[in-house]
Amino acid sequence: MTPLALASGSWGVTITGNAVFDAFLCIFAVCFLLINFIAVYAGVSTLMERKIAAHMQARVGPYRVGPHGALQWAADALKLMIKEDVIAKETDHFLFRLSPYVVFAGSFACWVALPYMPGWSPANFNIGILYLLAVSSAVVIGILMAGWSSGSKWALFGAMRSAAQIVSYEVPIGITLLGMLLIYGTLDMQEISKAQEYGLPFGIFDHYKDGTPVQGGLWSWGLNRYGPFTLIAFLIYYIGALAETNRTPFDIPEAESELVAGYHTEYSGMRFSFFFLAEYANMFVVSAIATTFFLGGWLPPFPSPHAAVCSVLGGVAAAALAYGAKKRGFDATLGFIIGSGLGVLYSAVTGPHGDIHQYGFLAPPGSIGQMIEGVFWFSAKCFALIFVMIWLRWTLPRYRVDQLMDLCWKKLTPLAFINLVAIGVFETRHEWMKLIANHLHGGAP
Amino acid sequence: MGTSELVLNAVFYVLAIAAVAGAVAVATSKNIVRSAFALLAVLFSAAALYAVMKADFIAAAQVLIYVGGILVLIIFAVMLTHRITDVKLSNDSTPGPAAFCACLCLLFSLVVVILFTAKWQRDPENVVVRSEGNEITLRQYQADGSTGLARGGIAVEDAVVLEVLVPRPATHLDLVKVRAWSTTKDKDGKENVKEVTGQAAYDQTGMRIRLENLPEGDWRWEVQQVTGGTSEASAKPIPTSSPSDKPDFSVSRGITEPVAKALAGDYLFAFEAVSVLLLAALVGAAFLARKEVRE
Numbered sequence: 096m097t098p099l100a101l102a103s104g105s106w107g108v109t110i111t112g113n114a115v116f117d118a119f120l121c122i123f124a125v126c127f128l129l130i131n132f133i134a135v136y137a138g139v140s141t142l143m144e145r146k147i148a149a150h151m152q153a154r155v156g157p158y159r160v161g162p163h164g165a166l167q168w169a170a171d172a173l174k175l176m177i178k179e180d181v182i183a184k185e186t187d188h189f190l191f192r193l194s195p196y197v198v199f200a201g202s203f204a205c206w207v208a209l210p211y212m213p214g215w216s217p218a219n220f221n222i223g224i225l226y227l228l229a230v231s232s233a234v235v236i237g238i239l240m241a242g243w244s245s246g247s248k249w250a251l252f253g254a255m256r257s258a259a260q261i262v263s264y265e266v267p268i269g270i271t272l273l274g275m276l277l278i279y280g281t282l283d284m285q286e287i288s289k290a291q292e293y294g295l296p297f298g299i300f301d302h303y304k305d306g307t308p309v310q311g312g313l314w315s316w317g318l319n320r321y322g323p324f325t326l327i328a329f330l331i332y333y334i335g336a337l338a339e340t341n342r343t344p345f346d347i348p349e350a351e352s353e354l355v356a357g358y359h360t361e362y363s364g365m366r367f368s369f370f371f372l373a374e375y376a377n378m379f380v381v382s383a384i385a386t387t388f389f390l391g392g393w394l395p396p397f398p399s400p401h402a403a404v405c406s407v408l409g410g411v412a413a414a415a416l417a418y419g420a421k422k423r424g425f426d427a428t429l430g431f432i433i434g435s436g437l438g439v440l441y442s443a444v445t446g447p448h449g450d451i452h453q454y455g456f457l458a459p460p461g462s463i464g465q466m467i468e469g470v471f472w473f474s475a476k477c478f479a480l481i482f483v484m485i486w487l488r489w490t491l492p493r494y495r496v497d498q499l500m501d502l503c504w505k506k507l508t509p510l511a512f513i514n515l516v517a518i519g520v521f522e523t524r525h526e527w528m529k530l531i532a533n534h535l536h537g538g539a540p
Numbered sequence: 541m542g543t544s545e546l547v548l549n550a551v552f553y554v555l556a557i558a559a560v561a562g563a564v565a566v567a568t569s570k571n572i573v574r575s576a577f578a579l580l581a582v583l584f585s586a587a588a589l590y591a592v593m594k595a596d597f598i599a600a601a602q603v604l605i606y607v608g609g610i611l612v613l614i615i616f617a618v619m620l621t622h623r624i625t626d627v628k629l630s631n632d633s634t635p636g637p638a639a640f641c642a643c644l645c646l647l648f649s650l651v652v653v654i655l656f657t658a659k660w661q662r663d664p665e666n667v668v669v670r671s672e673g674n675e676i677t678l679r680q681y682q683a684d685g686s687t688g689l690a691r692g693g694i695a696v697e698d699a700v701v702l703e704v705l706v707p708r709p710a711t712h713l714d715l716v717k718v719r720a721w722s723t724t725k726d727k728d729g730k731e732n733v734k735e736v737t738g739q740a741a742y743d744q745t746g747m748r749i750r751l752e753n754l755p756e757g758d759w760r761w762e763v764q765q766v767t768g769g770t771s772e773a774s775a776k777p778i779p780t781s782s783p784s785d786k787p788d789f790s791v792s793r794g795i796t797e798p799v800a801k802a803l804a805g806d807y808l809f810a811f812e813a814v815s816v817l818l819l820a821a822l823v824g825a826a827f828l829a830r831k832e833v834r835e
Contacts, residue, residue: 115546115547187571187574190574190577197580220596221596221597222596222597222600225597225600225601225604226596226600228600228604228608229587229600229601229602229603229604229607229608230603232603232604232607232608232609232612233580233584233603233607235608235612236577236580236607236611236612236615239612239615239616239619240577243573243615243619251619255616255619255620258612258615258616259616262608262609262612265608
């Protein structure tokens with residue numbers, strides 16, 4: 096799809112009346128919005144990361160700028176911008192200057208294809224996920240470029256490690272996503288989100304009520320689709336995503352104690368911050384892919400208002416029970432999560448039907464309210480996954496290089512293959528059950 | 541030429557120049573690592589050119605395989621090779637003009653082959669309508685005792701233009717309607733019928749009916765005769781010859797589906813054979829690269 100046809104055609108926005116002008120304006124507006132969002136989001140994430148780390152280590156963390164250090168990220172950004180841009184003598188100047196942009200472009204290009212709300216993403220690709228996997232490979236090239244052009248051993252080692260890691264972990268990630276694509280039957284990110292509206296877990300329960308499949312809320316998300324296998328797929332994807340974004344426990348490319356700072360050792364000031372932005376942008380992208388494939392994209396966890404009520408009631412009841420039994424906040428939280436999930440399941444099985452076009456949103460289809468709800472649920476899920484990434488970073492120690500490769504090639508990849516076959520078997524269950532039944536009864540298949 | 545066309549052409553030239561410049565940099569760079577990185581520009585520009593030609597799947601596959609796989613491997617190999625960066629690897633021994641002439645000959649023959657063998661087809665809005673032969677089935681039908689031909693045309697700007705040629709019949713056939721419908725079965729076996737109708741007044745030479753915004757799917761169509769006004773109820777299908785089960789045309793946006801059909805259908809054996817070949821190469825490479833264990 097050409098950028099112009101895409102922009103003017105799929106948005107149908109008229110500003111000046113000239114289709115080409117409008118298309119450029121739309122592209123500019125969306126890119127402006129996204130880039131600024133990335134900058135602010137990355138800044139706030141660094142602050143969150145430091146705060147969470149501090150609390151996990153019983154410290155206070157940044158506290159001086161703004162209330163409770165809330166404006167620390169702006170101060171950091173300002174500092175990075177006015178810092179001197181040092182370029183060492185032994186570097187390959189052209190590639191050294193170019194590589195931060197290549198890395199950032201690779202992660203930014205992914206942002207336009209994410210399904211932020213029902214029916215609209217900046218670029219609605221037919222080949223969504225394939226595009227995402229493809230353009231993110233520019234990041235590897237950029238990292239290799241940065242490492243080599245720095246003319247420093249630390250940077251080169253970091254770049255080699257990073258590239259080897261990313262290329263290796265693309266294999267289990269690709270295979271798990273392939274398994275999920277068997278279920279959805281489309282590469283379109285919007286269609287994948289929509290496909291998770293119906294069905295109940297384990298594949299056995301996909302029962303119909305009044306001839307239409309049941310809207311299961313969070314029980315019909317990709318994660319729950321085929322019992323344990325899609326859950327394993329989600330875990331494999333998430334582990335792979337951690338490695339792809341060079342996050343702990345897979346942060347060996349920038350292991351401080353071994354390599355100073357890995358591939359961006361020689362960078363300073365704004366160029367360094369581009370690597371930083373790209374890393375956080377990448378975290379959001381992999382979380383968004385996980386959200387779309389496994390957590391229902393922009394779909395709310397409730398299939399209908401009835402289910403929302405059931406969920407809250409179930410959650411509160413289970414939390415009260417758990418707290419009564421154990422007297423601990425953690426158990427109460429766990430109880431709330433389990434109870435609200437069961438509430439949704441109860442409502443899906445017994446409750447009234449939701450409207451097909453409403454996707455379980457409170458607002459009517461096509462309205463601004465539904466868009467806001469969609470963006471809310473999508474980003475809530477993404478940020479939950481990002482929070483877990485930060486949480487893991489301050490919990491787990493770093494892997495060694497050989498352990499990392501061992502985990503990828505000897506454990507995750509075979510597991511991903513088994514998973515792919517299992518999901519395939521589940522997906523074609525009607526066909527082979529028919530075949531077996533025919534065989535048992537002696538009929539022709 | 542519209543503005544959109546103009547911009548597309550400009551985009552094409554920018555990308556083409558980037559690709560050629562990258563290729564020149566690959567060939568002339570004194571440093572082999574820089575050559576490898578220049579390849580990035582070539583491969584990305586080529587992918588973008590595919591995208592301009594609406595081959596979005598091919599573009600993504602190009603980036604995924606060539607940039608994400610092959611280029612990374614090349615850079616790895618170059619970087620890991622011992623002190624290769626110090627070697628000046630430019631072919632100064634080849635006389636420049638001779639090489640230039642040889643390249644020109646190759647380019648010329650390539651262009652000639654492309655010009656004389658490729659079938660060019662342009663459909664600006666990315667709607668691909670397929671049926672046998674490039675045209676929608678010619679179908680003979682009878683209307684009130686006279687025989688005519690209904691035939692379809694190729695998609696133009698997001699629409700299918702169907703041409704209906706009817707020799708003016710004896711009775712009033714002042715209004716002819718075309719109804720196109722597509723039946724799809726979803727995953728649960730439920731049938732969905734999408735229907736689009738278009739109508740036009742009939743004149744001496746025949747008529748053209750535009751069916752716009754056709755959703756994706758396999759379509760069939762028929763000509764209906766409207767008598768006594770334009771009300772829906774009075775429309776009745778004109779019997780056509782040989783109504784088969786085969787769809788008359790199919791509409792698809794993007795090329796993922798045709799590519800998938802070709803790879804997993806028509807060319808399945810070739811595809812698998814190539815996969816086996818690559819697997820053999822992979823096993824061979826692993827065998828050659830393994831460390832010799834000495835007893």
